[in-house]
Amino acid sequence: MNGGNHGGNESGHPRAGDGARLVGTSARRREDPRLLTGRGSFTDDLRLPGMLFAQFVRATIASGIVTSLDLSAVREVPGVVAAFDAEDLALGDITARLGRPAEEFVPTGMPVLAGERVRFAGEPLAVVIARDPYAAEDGLEAAKVTYDARTAVVDDAQALAPGAPLVHEEAAANTLLDVSMFASAGIDEVFDEAACVVHVETRTGRQNALPLETRGAVAAWDDREQQLVVRTSTQVPHQVRTVAARCLGLDERAVRVLVPDMGGGFGLKCVVGREEIAVAAAALRLGRPVKWTEDRKDALTASFLAREQHYDVRAAFDAEGRILGLDADIVCDMGAYSCYPFTAGIEPLMASAEMPGVYKVPSYRVRARAVTTNKAPSAPYRGVSRPQYVMVVERLFERAARELGMDPVEIRRRNLITDFPYTGVNNVTYDPGSYLESLDLCERTLREEGWYERRDAAFAAEGRHLGIGYSCFSERTGYGSTAFAQRKMEVVPGFDISEVRMDTTGALTVTTGTMSHGQSHETTMAQIAADELGLELARVRVHQGDTERITYGWGTFASRSIAVGGSAVRLAAAKLGEKLRLIAAAHWGLAPDQVELARGGVRRADGGGRMSHREIADIAYLKAHLLPKGVEPGLAATASFDVFNDGTFSNATHGVVVEVHEGTGQVEILRYVCVEDCGVAINPQVVEGQCRGGIAQGIAGALFEQVTYDAQGEPSATSFMDYKVPTALEIPDIGIQHLETPCAFTETGAKGAGEGGTIGAPAAVLNAVNDALRPTGVELDNTPITPETVASALEHA
Incomplete structure (x- = not known):
């Protein structure tokens, strides 16, 4: 199927001609030479002077009260430098909210370190800091924790049963979200009169997103810049910065988040984890770099999980097989806490809003609930x-x-x-x-x-x-702000911002607020910019994952990177292209509409000459006196993009x-x-x-x-x-x-x-x-x- 040429060429931004286009071709991945030869740099590869190593004392029961947490023996273990519990670090909770009435949504704060109350096996209680990873593990063994164990709530049926123990006192019936939507008029009659009514009840197993690289973070204080620098494996660096600053009581300017190469995320890393905040707090407290790398056992049991859902759904059909209506009851087991920023509503709201999918469903009714249980919390998963x-x-x-x-x-x-x-x-x-x-x-x-x-x-x-x-x-x-706002999120993702900057040699640097964890952004974003400006692919460098260099970004999730981030890159490149044309036109004494972008630079529409990117950059930076009136020195442009549908x-x-x-x-x-x-x-x-x-x-x-x-x-x-x-x-x-x-x-x-x-x-x-x-x-x-x-x-x- 071919839906015709895309309207991008009709948007008023001329695109570079002269030569084959890169978009639509399987250009070789720019990332591969580095990653396939072992030259990638992941969080666990980082080594900083004086670096310490962190691991977490974790709860060994699913539900209970911590009656004592004794870290004195931990601090005596050879190689251990410090051990902090919730009281020592005194950090605020990580709380995600929806702007829904109390009868629909109950916010629950997730403490960075659990204090008195334990809500799932594996919940972090304290962080142990040592001179090497082995001493940190030895320190964990010396921690003494006693509990007053309570009955654990282990599935949705138990959670919703009358008189069930409450995971959170404020969440009646262990329900964090309960919404009824799209109740079409007369839907009961539709089912009563249908020629065929079918029913499906299904359960899906709880899963781990299982990225090849587990979670990890390295935090260090930069005294010269007066910044806490957090290098972490995350899909959402700007959100980590926001939460770290709030929990630590810092200005956001005082927190910089950097993302090295990342070995997968799949949604697990598009929420803010409490461990990376605790590591940042420990580094700030000690004045030394602190590294945490999640081991595979913790990744399987104490990291964010997903997918445990229960559906009870009916569908009505006429005698010719045309669907007349859907009636659904959805229950999602979201574990012990809401994730930030999406909340426990992420799974039930997605299911209820989009279930009709590719089919012409004339009548629809759905009830969707998020229940809380004594399990590791859920986050988005692919x-x-x-x-x-x-x-x-x-x-x-x-x-x-x-x-x-x-x-x-x-x-x-x-x-x-x-x-x-x-x-x-x-x-x-x-x-x-x-x-x-x-x-x-x-x-x-x-x-x-x-x-x-x-x-x-x-x-x-x-x-x-x-x-x-x-x-x-x-x-x-390509969910935009409008789509996320319909969920009534307090934090509303959507837009992306890109900057393109050409240097004096005509090479281009592109920033994007998206964050690659295997999707080849260094290649595909470069293809978009190179085509727009007529550059060779090798002359474009894509920069991502740095909150200091990138104005703002929502990261990568929900298949938004090319749809939203790529659109911002293309718009920014188009703006820069306009400036290139203005400078070249002034050089020739022509009107801007008498020149056009071409492979390698700008050409006269009458075929009378060309200027290379380098030649134009030479004027923009080194001969600013030749710039046309009203055109500022330098070659840079910024654009944002959002989807308003x-x-x-x-x-x-x-x-x-x-x-x-x-x-x-x-x-x-x-x-x-x-x-x-x-x-x-x-x-x-x-x-x-x-x-x-x-x-x-x-x-x-x-x-x-x-x-x-x-x-x-x-x-x-x-x-x-x-x-x-x-x-x-x-x-x-x-x-x-x-x-x-x-x-x-x-x-x-x-x-x-x-x-x-x-x-x-x-x-x-x-x-x-x-x-x-x-x-x-x-x-x-x-x-x-x-x-x-x-x-x-x-x-x-």
Whole structure:
């Protein structure tokens, strides 16, 4: 599909001609030479003079009162320099809020170090500072903590049960958020009169985002600049600066946050962690650099988690398979605290606002709740609720197709949005996409490869269980301030700011408020700027992750980097391009409209000559007396960008072929096809990398990964022996096909691409598994689908 040329060329900003464009090509990643040769610099690589090392004394029970915390023996351990508890550091709580009435939302402060009350196993109680990491670990062993243990609340059913213990006294019924939305008039009658009503109740397992690099921070006081410099592995450096300054009672100017190379984040690092604030406080207190690196056990058990959700949903259909209404009850187990800045509402609000997705749903009603339990708190994780609600909606369509005797692909065709822009029953307006085209292409691919015949023949001839499953979905990307404000967030993300600056040699430095943790921003942002100004890619340097050099930024999450950050880069480069044209035109004695940007600089429209970037920069910096009147010396420009609508919507269809081995219950993926549309792909190879990585995480959630707890709230998955992570052997080769519907709301025509793979995979895998098991009468609705789950279901069929 080709939606035509993007309107960026009609925006009044001429773009450089003369030569092939970089946007739309798979330019080689600028990051790779450094990262693949071991020259990357991550938080744990940092070494500062006089550096100390931190680790945290953590609670060993899930719920209780700390009756005593004795650190005296810790301070006597050889190599230990200091040990601080909550009273020693006296820091304010980290509190995230929504501007909702008290009956809808209850804010809960998360102390940097827990004092009297413990709310999950692994909660930090004290920080131990030592001369080396080993002494810090020895110091932890010497800490003496006694508790008055209380009954732990370990799941949503227990949390909501009458008379349940309260995790927070202020949160009645252990409920942090309770909202009812979109109650369409007459929806009960719609269900009463429908030809077909289907029901799905599903639970999804709690997961860890599991970045390759765990969390970490190095904090040090810079006496010359009078600044606390915090180097940390975060997706949101400016938010870390804000919280650190507030907790420490400093001006924000007195805190600088720097982000080295980062080995993944996936949303886990787009919230502010209490440990990085404690490390900053310790460094300020001691006047020496302090480093903390999270070990894998703490990362699995005490870091931010996600995804534990319970859906109870009905759908009404007419006799021809057209959906008439959705009625949903959503409960999300958000753990012990709200994360900053998104709050505990991040998962239920996302699910309730966007569940209708790619389908024309005329009636909708939803209740969404965030409950608090004695588990590590939840944060956004790649896809945020969309893998779950897409799975539920796709299961409803599969079930309705079976009840109505229809083909499961055909029932989707009849309900997909095809006329754009489309405003849904959820008051969201969807920009143009290729919903039907992606489904048709995905199905055609599997049919032409012969998978339908192989599935039928395998069971008939050999009794093997092969199945085919699909999922159709959209990925809302490029959330602007308007979209986040609809959630009534007290802290409203959205815009991004970029500065471009050309030096005297004509080389360009670009700043962005987004933060790469593997998405290739050093390449894709440079492609955008280089195309705009007619530069070689090698002459563009992208700078990110420094609150001192970057005016402000919201970081990277929700697939916003290219859609929002890339648009700001393009606008800033266009502003600089105007200045280049003005200087060149004055040099030739021409009007600005008589010159144009070209590869390597500026050319006369009449073909009479060219000026290189270096020649123009020479005037701008070294011969300012030659500048035209009103043009200031130097070559720099700044621009911001925001999306003042409901965002942009990428879309895709995933098709999966699986074999379920009846003897072992194991699910083997034989074929995986992804047809995706993210608008203009700035770098198609990078988009494919995003798809493959996301799909791997989606498969992990569908088949393998789950954080479990015992009845006392003690985490059971404390290592990779228990937390099952797929390897390359379990992830199949993934076929990716691109469609392109340019976005009208961004400066590049691009939509986001970061989360789609994760969103579509669980639904497609689950549907394929159920298709394979259809001859047995077994039907599964929960994830992960473990071999034990399948074997047990078959045994009881």
